Structure formats: C-alpha cells, structure tokens
Amino acid sequence: MNRYVALEGIEGAGKTSVSAALALRLEEAGHEVIRVREPGGTAVGEGLRQLLLDGPPVTPWAEALMFAAARSQLVTEVIRPALDRGAWVLSDRSVYSSLAYQGAGRRLGMDSVRRINRPGLAGTWPEVVVLLTVSPQQGLARQARPDRIGSQGLQFQRAVAEGFARLAGEEPERFVVIDGGRPMEQVVAAAWDALEARA
Ligand code: Z5A
Numbered sequence: 001m002n003r004y005v006a007l008e009g010i011e012g013a014g015k016t017s018v019s020a021a022l023a024l025r026l027e028e029a030g031h032e033v034i035r036v037r038e039p040g041g042t043a044v045g046e047g048l049r050q051l052l053l054d055g056p057p058v059t060p061w062a063e064a065l066m067f068a069a070a071r072s073q074l075v076t077e078v079i080r081p082a083l084d085r086g087a088w089v090l091s092d093r094s095v096y097s098s099l100a101y102q103g104a105g106r107r108l109g110m111d112s113v114r115r116i117n118r119p120g121l122a123g124t125w126p127e128v129v130v131l132l133t134v135s136p137q138q139g140l141a142r143q144a145r146p147d148r149i150g151s152q153g154l155q156f157q158r159a160v161a162e163g164f165a166r167l168a169g170e171e172p173e174r175f176v177v178i179d180g181g182r183p184m185e186q187v188v189a190a191a192w193d194a195l196e197a198r199a
Pocket of ligand 1 (some may be wrong): 009015016017038039053075092093102123142143144147149
C-alpha cells in the first residue's frame, strides 16, 4: 500500500512545507490526499494540542499519554477511514515523534513509548517515514514561535535527533532519510522519488 506517509524530523526540518508540496503532486496525479498534523486533526486532538504545546507543565508520562490519546483519536476518526477508501495520508509527525521526543528526548525509553501507543492504533502505523534532517541549530533558527516542547533547548533537540537517527537505522525499509538543509526543490524532489519508488 505505502499510502500512509509520515513526515518527521526536529523543529524546522521542513515537514509542513514538504507535506504541502507532496500533496500538490499527488493531487495532480489524480489521487485523493488527506493532510493531517499531530497532535491535532480532530476536536479532541486540537484540544490536547493546545494543552500540550501552550498549557501548564505536565509530567513526561502524562505528556506521552496525551500524545498517544490524540493520535488514537486521529487514527480512528480520520486516518483509517481515509486509507480504507484508497486515499493517501500525509501526516506532519506521527508515532515516531513520540518515540524520538518522549522516548529519547524525555528518556522514557522508546520501547515503553511504543508499547503505550500500539493498542490505540490497532495496527494503523506509518508505512513510509520521510525523515528530514537538519542540525538542531538550523532547525531552531527556522522556528517561528517556540512552543513548550520546542523551547527545551539544544541538548534536548540533539537527543531527539539522535532518537530519530536510531529509529531510521533500526527500520531502514520504512525510513527515507533526506537532508533537509538543502534547497526546498531538491528536498521535495528527493521525497517524491522515494514515494514513487515505494508506490
Ligand atoms: N511532539 C512530541 O513531543 N511528541 C509527539 O508525539 C508529537 C509532537 C506528535 C509539535 O509541533 C510539537 O510537538 C513539536 C514536537 C512535539 N515540538 N516542538 N516544537 P509542530 O510539529 O506543530 O511544530 P514543529 O515541529 O516545531 O514544526 P515547524 O517548526 O512548523 O517545522 P517544520 O514543519 O518541520 O518546518 P516548516 O514549517 O516546513 O518550515 C519552517 C520554516 O523553515 C519555514 O519558514 C520554511 O519556509 C523554512 N524552510 C523549511 N525547509 C526549508 C529549506 N529546505 N530551505 C529553506 N527554508 C526552509
């Protein structure tokens, strides 16, 4: 299938821009495309997004569980139905962000975070992960407005970037790693080639 595509990377890697460009190309090719973002995309998910990104402090486990709850709602309400009717789903972040941010960044452990996410997803899991890499300095410089998690500092971003790199190494068949520091046209072209190769 390979129609459930997650765009991943640290802040400012270019996920939103690349997702928009890929959606245009897919639509031009005649496909239905649903673009979603995590956390968000449902009434519950948008409420949790506001709490997670701009709300009061939460413990690392509460944070991980809130991301998992928002994701379960999004998969059930939007992603699974879209995949079932043959649409492509381009997701700005996914369960892999939880593994990198909460598992590695917050040091909860990637396996533990994977375990709390699995039941709520009922087998709906990103089939292709486009990992855009930029240095933490470059990513933070591109950030328009740091949120609660994006303002954790360089050390945290490094831990998250290392988490993503580890995941890509562990699942090479699922991950496409693209240098997001290059000009946007080149990044989009590389991502498009990867999708075509897997279609
Ligand atoms: N989070 C988590 O901890 N656990 C989870 O499970 C999930 C999320 C799902 C969500 O924020 C926050 O939640 C995030 C992780 C955490 N923490 N933070 N911060 P988000 O995903 O909504 O926001 P973000 O990651 O910070 O996204 P962003 O800043 O919008 O970055 P982006 O989507 O990767 O980049 P962009 O919007 O496409 O581009 C940013 C700017 O850079 C823009 O001006 C572009 O024109 C420019 N740009 C991008 N690429 C290029 C290239 N190649 N050349 C030149 N300029 C470029």
